[in-house]
Amino acid sequence: MGKILVIDDNEDMCQVISDALKEEGFLVNTAYNGKSAIKEIKDNIYDLIILDYKLHDMDGLEILGEIQKFSSSSSVIMISAYGNEFVRSKAHELGVCSFFDKPFDLNALVGAVKQNLKG
Numbered sequence: 320m321g322k323i324l325v326i327d328d329n330e331d332m333c334q335v336i337s338d339a340l341k342e343e344g345f346l347v348n349t350a351y352n353g354k355s356a357i358k359e360i361k362d363n364i365y366d367l368i369i370l371d372y373k374l375h376d377m378d379g380l381e382i383l384g385e386i387q388k389f390s391s392s393s394s395v396i397m398i399s400a401y402g403n404e405f406v407r408s409k410a411h412e413l414g415v416c417s418f419f420d421k422p423f424d425l426n427a428l429v430g431a432v433k434q435n436l437k438g
Contacts, residue, residue: 321345321432322345322367323369324348325368326356326369326379326382327369330349336369339428339429345432353381354377356370360385360386367394367435368386368390368394368396369398370396370398371398380409386414395414396419396435398419398421400420402418416435417431
């Protein structure tokens with residue numbers, strides 16, 4: 320159906336999102352920090368990336384730059400507990416198709432994934 324990378328430094332959050340997407344038939348990989356996320360992005364092709372804005376080692380806007388370099392065909396959904404207007408606006412400027420503030424409705428996130436991957 321589609322290959323998805325979930326990037327969040329909260330492993331429980333990654334697991335919850337990953338499990339929900341796997342139930343829908345998606346192939347899902349996870350990364351818990353910016354460094355491993357960038358390695359995943361360079362080594363694999365993803366249809367969609369779910370990216371947390373604030374990671375321990377870098378912010379999501381930095382990772383968006385790497386996504387544009389190495390995986391420009393991937394759709395990106397950003398999630399954040401720190402989503403202010405500047406972050407939201409900058410994320411959309413850099414190509415994010417959806418932005419979800421934590422806590423978010425998991426069904427709405429899965430719906431956004433399905434909508435973005437509709438061919």
